[in-house]
Every structure is written in structure tokens, then in C-alpha cells.
Amino acid sequence: MTTPTLPPWPAEPPRHGGVCLRKVRQQDAAMAQELSTDPYVPLIGSLPPHATPQQAAEWILRQQNRHSQGSGFSFTIADRVTDEALGHCNLGLTQLSHGRGAGGYSVRPSQRGRGIAASALIALTRFGWTLPGLHRIELYIEPWIVDSVSPSSSCCIQVPTGVLSYTSTSPPRSCADTHLPTGPGRHTHGDTRFCKH
Numbered sequence: 001m002t003t004p005t006l007p008p009w010p011a012e013p014p015r016h017g018g019v020c021l022r023k024v025r026q027q028d029a030a031m032a033q034e035l036s037t038d039p040y041v042p043l044i045g046s047l048p049p050h051a052t053p054q055q056a057a058e059w060i061l062r063q064q065n066r067h068s069q070g071s072g073f074s075f076t077i078a079d080r081v082t083d084e085a086l087g088h089c090n091l092g093l094t095q096l097s098h099g100r101g102a103g104g105y106s107v108r109p110s111q112r113g114r115g116i117a118a119s120a121l122i123a124l125t126r127f128g129w130t131l132p133g134l135h136r137i138e139l140y141i142e143p144w145i146v147d148s149v150s151p152s153s154s155c156c157i158q159v160p161t162g163v164l165s166y167t168s169t170s171p172p173r174s175c176a177d178t179h180l181p182t183g184p185g186r187h188t189h190g191d192t193r194f195c196k197h
Contacts, residue, residue: 006070006093007131014075014127017119021075021089021127024063028076031085032056034108041106044140066090073127077107077120086111089120091128091137099135101128 013020035041036051047059063074072092076085087107095101103124107116121139128137 006067006072006096009067009073010127010130013078014123015080016123016126017115018080019077019086019116019119019123020080021120021123022078022083024060024074024076024088025085026057026060028085028088029053029056029060031076031087031108032059034110035088035106038106038109044104045106063088063090070094072101075124077105077116086116087120089124091124093131093134096131096133099133101131101134101137103128103137103139 009023013022015021032047033051033053033056036047036049036056039049041047042049046062048055051059066072066074071094072090074090075088077087077089078085085108087105089103089105092102092104103121105117105120105124107120125137128134
């Protein structure tokens with residue numbers, strides 16, 4: 001199987017407000033360990049709950065390899081002044097050939113409530129609109145988590161209404177709304193009810 005060729009890494013880190021999105025570094029492992037203490041974070045990615053230093057280092061390596069493996073861009077959300085790691089976000093591009101990308105983010109618990117997630121999502125989506133062939137970015141947001149919906153609304157994302165569809169599987173899947181940021185000349189379309197693995 002051929003590894004998809006992605007657009008090059010941005011020459012300048014995407015920025016908005018007080019944050020920038022930079023490459024993931026080994027010294028970000030402490031941030032990863034703190035993220036892993038949030039019960040929800042391990043459910044939506046490969047970071048184990050209450051990760052050990054070794055598990056955090058392995059997660060860091062996986063993020064560093066995402067671009068070269070053709071799966072997308074994995075960023076550390078960092079303070080623009082101090083470069084402190086505040087969280088993580090990614091732009092998955094396995095569906096780029098169909099014009100679609102998928103965004104996600106997590107902010108370390110000690111840094112929440114400061115608008116970091118909103119700034120990171122704005123930087124991420126603005127960067128996404130610079131990529132040739134990308135017409136739609138899907139953000140999978142748990143609608144019952146107010147702190148998750150608010151940042152997505154801050155970057156002009158359409159928040160769908162209505163009843164979520166649930167699928168009974170084992171293990172259970174997390175059901176979420178799909179929020180669709182629209183960029184210049186882009187339009188939202190399609191089913192906005194989505195169950196993610």
C-alpha cells in the first residue's frame with residue numbers, strides 16, 4: 001500500500017491569539033501525561049489512561065510520525081511567548097483525496113478555561129484552508145460537554161441540532177456531532193450525525 005503524500009509541513013507555525021501550533025517534541029511528554037489523567041482523552045486516541053513516562057514517550061513518537069506516514073498533521077499547542085506545551089491538536093488527512101479532513105484537540109487540564117482551545121482551533125482550521133484540495137474539515141465534538149462545544153463555536157463552526165444517533169457495539173463507541181468549519185468558498189454538506197470509533 002502506497003503512503004499518501006501530504007502537503008509539506010508549514011514553514012511557519014500556525015498561530016492565533018496567544019498560541020502557536022508547532023511540531024511535537026520529546027519534552028512534551030509531561031503534557032501528554034497530564035492529558036492522560038482526563039478520563040475522556042484515552043477514549044478518543046492512542047494515549048493510555050494515566051500514562052507512564054514510557055507510554056507518554058511512545059505516544060509522542062506516534063504523533064511525530066503521523067505526517068511522514070501520510071495520516072495528517074499532529075501539533076503541540078504551545079504558548080507563543082514561553083513555548084510551554086499547553087495541549088495537542090491534529091488535522092487528519094486520510095480522506096484528503098475526497099476533499100475532507102478531520103480535526104481534534106485536547107488541552108491539558110491545568111491550562112483550561114483560558115481560551116486556548118478556541119485559539120488552537122482557529123489556527124488549525126485557517127491552516128487547513130491553505131491546503132490544496134481540502135474543502136471540508138470535520139470536528140467531532142461531544143455536545144454534552146459544554147467546554148467542547150464552546151471552542152468550536154468560536155471559530156465559526158456550524159453546530160447542528162437534533163437528536164444524535166447511537167450505535168450499540170462492543171466496546172461502545174462515542175457518538176458526537178460533526179461540526180463543520182467553512183472557509184472561503186467552502187460550504188458545509190452531508191450528514192452531520194456521526195459515531196466515531
